[in-house]
Amino acid sequence: MKNYMMNLTEDEMLELWKTRLRLLPARRDCTIERDDGIDIDSVLLPDIREWYARLLAGGDIGWLPVEDLALKVACETDDEGVVTALLPSECVRPVEWKLAGWKRSVVQFHVAGSYKAMCQRNIYLRGDAEAPVAVLHDDRMVLYSVEPGTTAAVKQARCVVRPADGSYRFHEAALSTMHDYLKL
Numbered sequence: 001m002k003n004y005m006m007n008l009t010e011d012e013m014l015e016l017w018k019t020r021l022r023l024l025p026a027r028r029d030c031t032i033e034r035d036d037g038i039d040i041d042s043v044l045l046p047d048i049r050e051w052y053a054r055l056l057a058g059g060d061i062g063w064l065p066v067e068d069l070a071l072k073v074a075c076e077t078d079d080e081g082v083v084t085a086l087l088p089s090e091c092v093r094p095v096e097w098k099l100a101g102w103k104r105s106v107v108q109f110h111v112a113g114s115y116k117a118m119c120q121r122n123i124y125l126r127g128d129a130e131a132p133v134a135v136l137h138d139d140r141m142v143l144y145s146v147e148p149g150t151t152a153a154v155k156q157a158r159c160v161v162r163p164a165d166g167s168y169r170f171h172e173a174a175l176s177t178m179h180d181y182l183k184l
Contacts, residue, residue: 004172005065010045013052013168017044020178051181052168056092056160063171066095070157080123081145083152091159094141097134100153101146106134109141120144 008016018024023040056064067090075085083099098105110116110133117135119125120142127133127144135142146152163169 006168006170006172007163008168010048010166010168013048014041014044016175017048017178020175021182047182048168051178052170054181055170055174055177056162059170059174059177061095061160063174064160065163065169066158067161068156068158069161070154073154073157075143075152075154077146077150077152079148081148081150082120082126083143083146085141085143085154085157087139087141088157088159090161090164091157092162093160094134094136094157095160096156096158097141097143097154098156099132099143099146100155101150102129102132102155104130104132105156106132106143109134109136111135112137 015024018040021044069088069091072088073085075083077083085097087094094109096105096107112135114135116133120127120133120135129146133144135144143152
């Protein structure tokens with residue numbers, strides 16, 4: 001699949017939405033003045049931001065900016081080998097994580113309180129290097145587990161990220177979800 005990733009500023013994104021909603025191109029062959037119209041930009045911008053936030057949180061991984069943030073992850077290991085990793089601020093959701101010493105990566109992330117997360121409390125059911133488990137909390141992830149007495153090192157931390165410059169990065173195929181979002 002070819003890479004059709006778009007990288008748009010907020011103004012460019014606004015223009016794109018106006019065009020797709022058939023609000024542009026504007027008629028330029030006449031002059032009309034009104035002082036009671038709606039400011040379409042202020043109506044569309046919150047929808048654009050919400051659409052993008054939803055896309056980052058739940059959209060197809062192939063449509064989104066994914067970066068390896070391993071060098072930005074701070075983690076601590078307890079006496080039982082349970083690793084707590086603070087999620088970097090640009091991380092919207094994890095995609096694939098691996099600690100040094102693990103035989104495989106984690107690609108499924110369990111929510112705190114789920115059955116799989118509760119099983120991690122039991123040392124005999126807990127994930128290990130052969131079958132690691134990751135449990136998501138608000139701003140951190142608990143990774144099960146490494147050999148007790150060792151210090152964990154994050155080898156890979158691939159995450160969907162929100163671009164730091166405020167731009168909108170996504171595959172052009174994601175535009176197909178715009179009309180579903182607006183329920184037109």
